[in-house]
Amino acid sequence: MKNVTLKQDDTSLVVGLAGRIDSNNAAEVESEIQQVLGGAGKGPLVIDAEELEYISSAGLRVILHLRKSHQELSIINVKPEVYEVLDMTGFTEMMPVKKAYRRVSIEGCEVIGKGANGTLYRIDKDNVVKVYNNADALEDIQHEREVARLALVLGIPTAISYDVVRVGDSYGSVFELLNARSFSSMIQEEPDKLDWCIHEYVDFLKKIHDTRVKEGALPDMRDTAIGWAKFMKDYLPEEAGSKLLGLFEAVPVDLHMIHGDYHTKNLELQNDEVLLIDMDTLAVGNRIFELGSMYNAFIGFSEVDHEVVKRFQGFDFETSKTFWHKALELYLGTTNADKIREVEDKARIVGYTRMIRRSIRRKGLETEQGRKEIEHWKKELLELIDKYDTLLFSVNELVVEAKKENLQNVIDFVDEHLEKTECPMKAEMQIDMAVEEIFVNIASYAYAHEDNIGKAVIRVETLEDPLRVVLTFMDNGMPYDPLAKEDPDVTLGADEREIGGLGIFLVKNTMDDVTYEYKDGRNILTIRKNL
């Protein structure tokens, strides 16, 4: 058997070593190497050890000699037995030494997931392999391993890969997934489990979003998202493009964890434990970025062609829509339709931005289907950019158009919060009245001199010690202090009575505190009721 062969790749000389190299043939191997290298100079040299079975100290000395003439020397495709020798003798610290990877075939294997960076195959009952799209994926694999480990340490159940393998010309990482089933297949096969799946899905999501991560330990989604918005500037009218970028830039830095690709194929049930997989998109950031990618997975990608979700998740578009809406409702802890729509709209702004960029980069503008989708997403996006001034949301804050027709929504929103605090009936009624009087005031006067109906913001807070409810009403209308008006004289008879002023009077007399300020162009009226 020939021990030495000369190979060459684009950037360096490659010498293949094979068989056994020990004191019997070391001198011979060394001169063969010199021979094949000829006058090749002192450039980088790679030793391909794919077929090297054994190397003794005499063989190692040959490598040391080589290193004198080729300082950039590395060894690749090292078998485990040989690697052990190199590791023990300290060679792994002297020069880059890369192990050989086990080969795994995915022929005929079930695809159990498909993410942004790779595809997941089940290779046997207990193992799955994630095959990366990028041919040079070792760094990605290393990254995913590190972030999965980080997540696990922070209390997020996940599967960590235990081996890196070769799959065709790509790399793969192998995970153990014993008897695991994805939420997608559960939903598809057992529709009566849908509600259970939604609950588990939302509980897990909250756990992720409640996890704080050390600064710098995970990529910042905000930076990534700002990058999308910058990309979009070339594809949107100037004003809309700038506003979109402004919306993204105004999202504050947030060190809470987000998964980045949180859909039902990436959640697995294994022996009654829920596991999160496909961790390569793990990041920190505001939860609106998560909701944006969730919207895409359940609805966005399938808006033009409803079959997309069926192909990807296995369940139909209707089921997907139901899942998304119920999950969002549960996640936000509200059934208020306006609140849910607001958050969904903001998620869509993030979602459309991401999808349009993704599609354009994947040459979507060159196909009819791609152009149709991009046009549709863009139209929706432009409407939303026009409608919102922030991507932030708060579940205890409702933003509505300041018109009387929205009164019932506002009262329902407030009552939903009051019911969580076991507010006494009487106090609830008085608070309802205060909400009505103040909101109707805003609806009637704040924007009376403007062509467009402006917004009113209602915030509900419940505070302890003593238990109290604080409601804040904000509008951008003309400055007006309703408290400045003198109280009506309630001792007057019917004939002398004026018709106005009673509303605010009632508020003042049923609440424990009412204050007004005009700040940053906003009327801010705050009322407090002790419970």
Place this chain on the structure above:
Amino acid sequence: MKIKKSQNDSRLIIALEGRLDTLTAPQLEAELNASLDVISELEFDFKDLEYISSAGLRVLLSAHKAMAKKDGMKVINVREEVMEVFELTGFSDILTIE
């Protein structure tokens, strides 16, 4: 809000059920505008009225003023929650409450 009307010659009885607020007050106002000219006596039954806001008070006040020139208006079966609003605003002194 539900409005139930029963008329006895020139005496109109209106029973309200639910909430008399900004959204429902215009409904009551419209009913009254259609009836006040042809009646001389008005009675409100508030047995099932759970809530009243200033918008409701306004309608009651103008009805009260209109009826004051005739045989009057009275309110019966007022619940505690609504009574408190009447008391706070001095309406308990203006209206005839039984």
